[in-house]
Amino acid sequence: MSSTSVETQTESASTTLKLRGATDAQKYQEEYRYSHLLPVFSQDHYPPLTPFEHHDPGRRALNHPNPRSFLDSATSVTELTPNLGTEVHGINLRALDSDARDQLALEVARRGLVVFRDQQEFIDAGPDFYREWGSHFGRLHIHPTSGHPQGYPEIHLVYRDANSSFNFEIEDSITSTVWHSDVSYELQPPGLTTFFLLSQPTTGGDTLFTSQVSTLKKLSPQFVAFLKTLKAVHSGIEQANFSRSGKRGGIVRRDPVEHVHPLVRRHPVTGEEALYVNRQFTRRILGLKREESETLLRFLYDHIDKGGDVQARVHWTPNTVVLWDNRVTAHSAIVDYGESKERRHGARITPQAERPIPALDGLELSSDQ
Numbered sequence: 001m002s003s004t005s006v007e008t009q010t011e012s013a014s015t016t017l018k019l020r021g022a023t024d025a026q027k028y029q030e031e032y033r034y035s036h037l038l039p040v041f042s043q044d045h046y047p048p049l050t051p052f053e054h055h056d057p058g059r060r061a062l063n064h065p066n067p068r069s070f071l072d073s074a075t076s077v078t079e080l081t082p083n084l085g086t087e088v089h090g091i092n093l094r095a096l097d098s099d100a101r102d103q104l105a106l107e108v109a110r111r112g113l114v115v116f117r118d119q120q121e122f123i124d125a126g127p128d129f130y131r132e133w134g135s136h137f138g139r140l141h142i143h144p145t146s147g148h149p150q151g152y153p154e155i156h157l158v159y160r161d162a163n164s165s166f167n168f169e170i171e172d173s174i175t176s177t178v179w180h181s182d183v184s185y186e187l188q189p190p191g192l193t194t195f196f197l198l199s200q201p202t203t204g205g206d207t208l209f210t211s212q213v214s215t216l217k218k219l220s221p222q223f224v225a226f227l228k229t230l231k232a233v234h235s236g237i238e239q240a241n242f243s244r245s246g247k248r249g250g251i252v253r254r255d256p257v258e259h260v261h262p263l264v265r266r267h268p269v270t271g272e273e274a275l276y277v278n279r280q281f282t283r284r285i286l287g288l289k290r291e292e293s294e295t296l297l298r299f300l301y302d303h304i305d306k307g308g309d310v311q312a313r314v315h316w317t318p319n320t321v322v323l324w325d326n327r328v329t330a331h332s333a334i335v336d337y338g339e340s341k342e343r344r345h346g347a348r349i350t351p352q353a354e355r356p357i358p359a360l361d362g363l364e365l366s367s368d369q
């Protein structure tokens, strides 16, 4: 499997300009409703992230007499699958106050994934609002390599259009499916994540999700007990190298890091335990011989790949906004729309959360890991 990233499926507008004739390209972009949100690859360099104390917004909703009251005015609330995902119609996310946002965080933690339709007001509110929205849920992450709208490094973009050639990384693979939990190499990886498409192909370009709580539950208690004793290295090095190779925007804004996380992590609010490995960033299990680590990780990735019974698939109708809890789910883009040459332009708001908490009867991580 290629070590490159679905998160790297980002094309710079400037590359697009080079690929088209300059005049045609400018016209194409100028006529675009969201041209102010096209990706740029600033050369800014940032110092390492510093640790911070995360106060989970979902916890604040735990004492609420009805922590689902923010859904009271919804016209429909439908479970996408028994274990993962809810689809909501009739709620205006843009209008949610602080209390309702806390409830939302708890709902997303419980369901893993919540899909809100008809959110034009939210999407059109623009990048200052996106930042304010995300900051409610945690400190905003700046991606080390992806494109962002001019002046808004906290907004991670995915982008592809008629002439972009960003998907080299999957040309040598039999699939575009790369399950991952975003930037799991950080000491404090993201929690409640918001993602939406500003433009979507007519068909294709769906996003896959899986419940890592459910993938863990499928395993035998004896095996889970063993997994709970383990921790693994997650690395941002390959993603940085991929960017440096020039296949993406070519920038690395922060020196890549590696961090050690438990294989099974516990959600700070729901207490649910989830498998926390992903093919994209997890590299090796500490304390095992190389072959043991490789075999075990391969088994777990294979288990995640095959888990159709705990997965959900989001189809992007216009003005859909999706929230997922990056601590207890994994996701993958689906790149099946190349032939149509249609534009696909997405934005992600990525608040960091706590350092992964080990399972209750699992290992204790020492502070220097």
Ligand SMILES: O=C(O)CCC(=O)C(=O)O
Binding pocket: 006, 007, 158, 182, 195, 205, 206, 207, 331, 332, 333, 334, 346, 348
């Ligand atoms: O483009 C997608 O469907 C998902 C992209 C992704 O993995 C991300 O932005 O975290």
Ligand SMILES: [Fe+2]
Binding pocket: 006, 007, 180, 181, 182, 331
């Ligand atoms: Fe992702």
